[in-house]
Amino acid sequence: MRILFASAEVDPFAKVGGLADVAASLPQRLKEIGHDVRVVTPCHASGKAAHAASRQHRLLTVQSPGKPRDVDIATVEGIGGVPVELVADEHYFLRPNVYGEPDDLLRYQFFCRVIIEMLRADEWVPDILHLNDWHTAPLAFGLRNQAWSNPRLRGVASVFTIHNLRYRGPDELNDFLAQAIYYADVVTTVSPTYAREILTREYGEGLEALLGLRGNALLGILNGLNYDLFNPRTDPHVRHHYDLATVEQRWPNRDALREELGLPKTDGPIAAMVTRLTEQKGVDLAIQIVPEMVLAGGQFVVLGDGDAWLKEELRRLAAEYPDHVRLAPRHDPGLAQRIYAGCDLFLMPSRYEPCGLGQLIAMRYGAVPVGRRTGGLADTILDLDEHPETGTGFLFDEFSQFALASAYERAVRAFREPETWLRLQRNGMSRDYSWRASATYYIEAYTQALRARGIVPLE
Known part of the structure; x- marks a missing residue:
């Protein structure tokens, strides 16, 4: 043809x-x-x-x-x-x-x-x-x-x-x-x-x-997703390479990401967004739950550019919580790959999401997605509570800070259970979302x- x-x-x-x-x-x-x-x-x-x-x-x-x-x-x-x-x-x-x-x-x-x-x-x-x-x-x-x-x-x-x-x-x-x-x-x-x-x-x-x-x-x-380009085993932007069989070797990338962004080590998860800074992407929801992230010992990393008021809010949070929040307001493909390889949770609290590539890349790199049940997020993320053995992430339904906070809390609990967390990572990396x-x-x-x-x- x-x-x-x-x-x-x-x-x-x-x-x-x-x-x-x-x-x-x-x-x-x-x-x-x-x-x-x-x-x-x-x-x-x-x-x-x-x-x-x-x-x-x-x-x-x-x-x-x-x-x-x-x-x-x-x-x-x-x-x-x-x-x-x-x-x-x-x-x-x-x-x-x-x-x-x-x-x-x-x-x-x-x-x-x-x-x-x-x-x-x-x-x-x-x-x-x-x-x-x-x-x-x-x-x-x-x-x-x-x-x-x-x-x-x-x-x-x-x-x-x-x-x-x-x-x-x-x-x-x-x-x-x-x-x-x-x-x-x-x-x-x-x-x-x-x-x-x-x-x-x-x-x-x-x-x-x-x-x-x-x-x-x-x-x-x-x-x-182009699995040749998005491959944690060969990605030139990632400092420590790994794959499904060696996902435990992913952990040094967390330290490398913190070092690059000037963040201290904490016992909580690194949550990240690589996105356009628009309300469609639910960035405003993520901003509203930053205090919950801080209380959980977590950190929040955002890469992307867009609406001025969202950038200003993220800058304010970075100043208020210098050990927990970082904003990189730019398009940076290399840093994006290091974020996928180094973060623990990848947030996609979208108002609507026709497909979304972020959650696919995140799972390919062993990060666990937290997304709203809409569009392609509903088609690609298997909620852990609904699929205890095959789950790949966490979903929420209502577009509200409370629904996102609840999903984040569930994710933090799983993060603190090493066997559960490793199963989530392996399940996500095992899914075939190639072309x-x-x-x-x-x-x-x-x-x-x-x-x-x-x-x-x-x-």
């Missing part, structure tokens, strides 16, 4: 959030199992060096408001050898910011126009056009509209993935997300529970009725999309 994966960001050429990980790792796995997959993405400033170093360039003339524009598309090698098409344009791209520019709407509309021209002009034509979030959503309609007059496009089916329903684009009068939900042959989102949640008024962001119309064409497929299973489900979604277009896919 030929698959073109379209994304606003792709690791390592540009990365803001989890979309970049998915856009790199899912195509890698699809390639490994024998499919002809390529990725197309804008060339942001962070990808300029790779674009310039490529020996494969082609110019493409693309219609845009005002006049046609010539774009320079370079083919580069992505993770796992996947071909990545970097689309360079001096006016719309090659900027430091992936998102947040005043003309984002025009920038990503132009990116969609580039992809349509690629489909018209290139010898290689995909069977599946896999779209992601609002940046590529206009193509769901554009593909169908262009197919009437272009036989090359009639055999291309579209799959649209919603990574976060709340992000609908910068223009309140142009909801490309809704358009793609209606026109895509199959709509997916990033966990089974989130796929059910967005059909409700609480989580549907006003689109629950439209999503309900899709019936069996709305699928929830859990995001995976192996998820990629198979995407192939089924692609097959369903082709059949919806009346195309019999090659098995």
Whole structure:
């Protein structure tokens, strides 16, 4: 099967959030199992060096408001050898910011126009056009509209993935997300529970009725994790390596993390968050239970940037509890890996969480997640009280500081029972949340999309 994966960001050429990980790792796995997959993405400033170093360039003339524009598309090698098409344009791209520019709407509309021209002009034509979030959503309609007059496009089916329903684009009068939900042959989102949640008024962001119309064409497929990149046995950022068989050797990383952050040793657990500092992530809840953490002898480490008021609150707590709280208000991949390898508890008290990668990475590294029972957290964390032998963490239901505090207290009790704690760590590290299973489900979604277009896919 030929698959073109379209994304606003792709690791390592540009990365803001989890979309970049998915856009790199899912195509890698699809390639490994024998499919002809390529990725197309804008060339942001962070990808300029790779674009310039490529020996494969082609110019493409693309219609845009005002006049046609010539774009320079370079083919580069992505993770796992996947071909990545970097689309360079001096006016719309090659900027430091992936998102947040005043003309984002025009920038990503132009990116969609580039992809349509690629489909018209290139010898290689995909069977599946896999779209992601609002940046590529206009193509769901554009593909169908262009197919009437272009036989090359009639055999291309579209799959649209919603990574976060709340992000609908910068223009309140142009909801490309809704358009793609209606026109895509199959709509997916990033966990089974989130796929059910967005059909409700609480989580549907006003689109629950439209999503309900899709019936069996709305699928929830859990995001995976690149187990080659996230591997405590080989991670270059981690000081002391270990794996499932040697998880006891993980403990020196706790001391190393404390040393790096200037924290003293205590007899309580290190709780951590690696996240955007937003209310969606429940950072405000975590702030409210810091006194309980301190009373338990615990420490709280936060890595991430975001809302100014949350940073100010965390700085205030760090000043009030200098032996217990640390904030690193930045994006720091190396420190993130050392936090995963050195913390005991990983907090994800999210208001909603379409999938979440943090809890998957935490379990891979032997940290025990504490999360709210929503979205992908509900699909991936097995609560210890509900699963005494196979539990991997702790869940709570109500979005409140009291529910989070109760889950934290349960986690501290388990932390003080070495046999229970080791079982939690081993259970989490034993779970397979790699792309192996998820990629198979995407192939089924692609097959369903082709059949919806009346195309019999090659098995």
